Amino acid sequence: MSTKTRILETSLAMFNQLGSGNITSLDIAAELEISPGNLYYHFKGKEEIIARLSKECELAIGKLLGRLDMELISEREYWVFLKSLLTVCLHYRFLFMDFQSFEAGGVGQKGSQRLLNQLRRFTDGSLTALMDKGLLEIKGNAKSELSENLFLLGLSWLCFEANQAQVQDEQELVEKGAHRLISLVEPHLSRRLQLADND
């Protein structure tokens, strides 16, 4: 593995564990047992590492969303898709914790407003798709409220539930998050969704 990749992976793990605000580039170099100069050769400080990780996350989500043809997707595919999306968010979760931080100009908020917009587009788009298939009956205002509730509940799952979880079994956390989100939509469905076999 290249030093550059090692820096990114180690930084991500440290940021996810302690928050980007509590980690310096010196901490990262120390953890990797490389000199600060070596780290600096690859990234001009922590901000550049965060920007790179943020870009990675945005690309990963963009790729998922790009593959999603909402009009054609089956319910099972939707379920798999939702879990993939949550897995990506969990992988880069420090970015979302940063959004919840106090400083409006905080690192995670620079330009990464795009990330939040991607997620909002997804929650809104999936409700529209369910409506187009006649699965969901909900009126204008209630739809945008449900969409925003899904977005906020997803954030809370990520930043609170997943963060406080004693058992850090990623797959289990993702299942829990996906069920949580579906449970918000369920009462508005004309019938139960046909999700994965083991469900």
Add this chain to the structure above:
Amino acid sequence: MSTKTRILETSLAMFNQLGSGNITSLDIAAELEISPGNLYYHFKGKEEIIARLSKECELAIGKLLGRLDMELISEREYWVFLKSLLTVCLHYRFLFMDFQSFEAGGVGQKGSQRLLNQLRRFTDGSLTALMDKGLLEIKGNAKSELSENLFLLGLSWLCFEANQAQVQDEQELVEKGAHRLISLVEPHLSRRLQLADND
């Protein structure tokens, strides 16, 4: 106003704005234009101020919950009560942001697990009250899921929506939060709740 009260009020405002992690006791003394020694005379550092504010919040919520006779409450009283509860949480919101912070041993988490338990008891208790009145039809698992969703959505409203809001009109934020929570319960109700007149 006594110096002690001024210290508490100023600290609360600063913590809510920037997070307790980004404020030192020296910052607080400087903001109040008092000497660090004077501050120290009243509180042995920031931790003691936070502990005091946390206690205040817990007492305020406990008082509200103590007044609540779930079996007798009318729907309108419930609505007023919900807004009072959200107002208290908003007033002390840095405590809840602390819960979402990375450090499991962070200041806001010491002993203040009690705060979260109070809120969980409230969401659960109000669903039980609605069921007892025949207003809510929901089964065992779905009830505890709804209760946890309400709790998480409330946290997200407080830590994300209220924190990012451009307009800091407290009353407006509280109305929005209360509507958000009610919208989660609504699909499970046997009829629309009779809330405040102006609703």
